[in-house]
Amino acid sequence: MWTASGMVALLATTALGAEVAKQWSVGWVNDVNPDGRFPRRAIGINGKFPADPLTVNSDDFVHINFTNKFGDGRPSTLHAHGLFFTNVNYYDGAASVTQCPVPDGYSFYHEILNSPKSGENAPKQWGTYWLHGHYQGQYADGLRTPFIIHRAEGEAYDYDDDYTVVLADWYHEKNGYILKHDYLKQNGSYPTPDSGLMYFAHTKKGLEAKTMPGMNENATLPFEPGKTYRLRLINMSATTVFDFWIDGHDMEIIEADGVDVERYPTDTVQVAVGQRYSVLVKARDEPTKDWTIHANMERVTFGDVGDLKLNLTSRLTYGANGQEMGEVEERSTSGKKLMDDTQLVPKEEVGLDKPDKRVTLVVKTGLDKNKVPYASFNNTPYAGPKRPVMLTMLGEHGTEASAYENRTEAVIVPYNQTIEMTILNDSGGAHPIHMHGTKFQVVQRANGTKGEMPKMPEVNEEQKNPIRRDTVRLEAWGSVTIRFRAVNPGAWILHCHMDWHLAAGMAMVVVQAPEEAQKVLDVPPYVKEQCKVFWNEDDEDATGP
Known part of the structure; x- marks a missing residue:
């Protein structure tokens, strides 16, 4: 008979790093108000919204026992976005494709990374990923969090610190209500979000990952002069494309969706829903000003935007007490040349096969x-x-x-x-x-x-x-x-x-x-x-x- 403990025992036969075992309970969290405009119930993990990010090493064995604690009969699933699940398709978490949704009160055991069943020849993965619900839009209600895999053998590029930038949209009504009453009905209209969200997590290798306080203009990213930072951009939205840049700082793309790429200089990164990019940012040498971090929501995605604020900003700080702000760089999200991801070159070469x-x-x-x-x-x-x-x-x-x-x-x-x-x-x-x-x-x-x-x-x-x-x-x-x-x-x-x-x-x-x-x-x-x-x-x- 299959047991979780039996699978863990197989670790002795595989050359892995640490075992990372998580018990995650998913359910409602009351009075969530990330945009400061409207408190509502949202979905959290272990009673927290936003859920804690997860950081591991590429040789770790990662498994999550996912328990549905909604308490109202609502099913759920958990998907690790971008993971291969070699020889363990049933852990993918896609409702109706690899499993039935997890019933209320039940648990589903997932082996997320380096399952012993995958075998020694399974491809290794590292980079920037995320975990989210894959049943009836639950991730738009909060069932989403970064999943960062650090390369055990060392990263392709050197940097001093590591932060994740979460970009997301936010609705004041629950997803299921919007689907039923606004969208999937006769002459239904496409749902425009009420707000956009930008917040940060500290995801440095060797440290426990932490979501940093504040969102949007209440969030700050601390830099020190002369250091190099890896910023991992994740778009966890239900619908919104974001354009990201930092005033007064250059960026180089070094990763796309878990694939290391050759350095690609850019001043703006466009991140579609589900995509991830890592950029290297060199801190300025003079700590005399703070700078604005921008995440602009692409206007063409929506119909009537109403009072939606399209331009999100946070603060990059060089001092604990705050300083004069550097010059703000206004950039249009329409009419500009889009970043062409086909120009990115993977560091590991894989040739082009003829299609069968x-x-x-x-x-x-x-x-x-x-x-x-x-x-x-x-x-x-x-x-x-x-x-x-x-x-x-x-x-x-x-x-x-x-x-x-x-x-x-x-x-x-x-x-x-x-x-x-x-x-x-x-x-x-x-x-x-x-x-x-x-x-x-x-x-x-x-x-x-x-x-x-x-x-x-x-x-x-x-x-x-x-x-x-x-x-x-x-x-x-x-x-x-x-x-x-x-x-x-x-x-x-x-x-x-x-x-x-x-x-x-x-x-x-x-x-x-x-x-x-x-x-x-x-x-x-x-x-x-x-x-x-x-x-x-x-x-x-x-x-x-």
């Missing part, structure tokens, strides 16, 4: 026949199946496309084959496209590709080392082409990380190497047992083989 399979996805948003908003790939709004997709994959016909429900838009890729996916945006808004369990290569972008089947430029097959990441921005009326090799057996959801669009159906599932998954995935019994809470115990369709 090509797939085209067309993004559409609009109103259905009942005038209710929808969002889709290939005109098929996603609907989470009763039986998790992973269990279908592990069934007798899991290698056959006909086994999967139509509204999962499942694409099957045999083991070790390379798939090229071209995503065409037939809508007037940009979309951050995220894929679980995979870092794909971004091999091409194109603009002006309006329409379902426009003429596309050819991919440059001479690229030596395209950027790899797990979340890519798809521009309005544009396209992006990605490639990856199916070497991570499992059912992995691909979706828009604008949470409202995910709720409206912009998702599909990539089934990687189902024939291998059937050999290597040893699903813990509680995964199926928790499905029985929602469906009849004898319901074979729900629990599967």
Whole structure:
């Protein structure tokens, strides 16, 4: 019989660092008021909002026992954004894809990093990630926190200190209320946030991670003259794109979505929802002024902004008592040249494979026949199946496309084959496209590709080392082409990380190497047992083989 203690005992057979064991209880926290404008209930972890950040080393074995303590019958899940979960697809945390949601009062044990089941040859991961809910928009209500993995062998670049910058939007109503009463109804309107949030966490290696006090203009980031700082930018929003810069200071991008890259100087970093960047910032030599930190919310994302303050600011300080402010640099968030992430070069070279399979996805948003908003790939709004997709994959016909429900838009890729996916945006808004369990290569972008089947430029097959990441921005009326090799057996959801669009159906599932998954995935019994809470115990369709 599977037990958590049995898995921990396997540590003796693996060359790992420390064991990091967490007990996390998720539930409501009352009178949360991060923007200072409206107190409300929010979701916290172990009674805290914002939840404590988690920092570990890349050779640590990290496991979390996630307990649902909502107390009102509300299910939940936990997802580690950007993690591979090699050979342990069932720990991914995507409701309806790898598990049924965790029932109220139940616990779900996750092995987040370096599971013994992953094997000695599983790829190591380090960099900037985050943990968040993956059920009915709960992360927008607060179920989100940074997850920082320090490279055990030493980082690619030298720096003196390490801070994480959290960028997020905030709504005064709970996500479920907004979906029901404002958005997913006849002639529903796209939800504009009430506020933006910027706050900091100290995430230096070897120290316990701490969220720093204050948000927005009440938050400060302390610098010392002459030192070099790593700032990890994470966009944890439900919908908002942020442009980030610091007056009087230069930045160099050194990481994108957990991939170390060659130094890329920039004065502004655009961070789409779900994306992460690390920048190096050299402190000034003269500590005579403090400086403004900017995070501007991209206006084009919203309809009517009302009294939403688009320009967030915090303070970079060189003295404990505060000083005169340096010159404020005003920059427009529209009409400027966007940062091109295809110019980023990974430090570890991975060549470009020829595709064995090509797939085209067309993004559409609009109103259905009942005038209710929808969002889709290939005109098929996603609907989470009763039986998790992973269990279908592990069934007798899991290698056959006909086994999967139509509204999962499942694409099957045999083991070790390379798939090229071209995503065409037939809508007037940009979309951050995220894929679980995979870092794909971004091999091409194109603009002006309006329409379902426009003429596309050819991919440059001479690229030596395209950027790899797990979340890519798809521009309005544009396209992006990605490639990856199916070497991570499992059912992995691909979706828009604008949470409202995910709720409206912009998702599909990539089934990687189902024939291998059937050999290597040893699903813990509680995964199926928790499905029985929602469906009849004898319901074979729900629990599967």
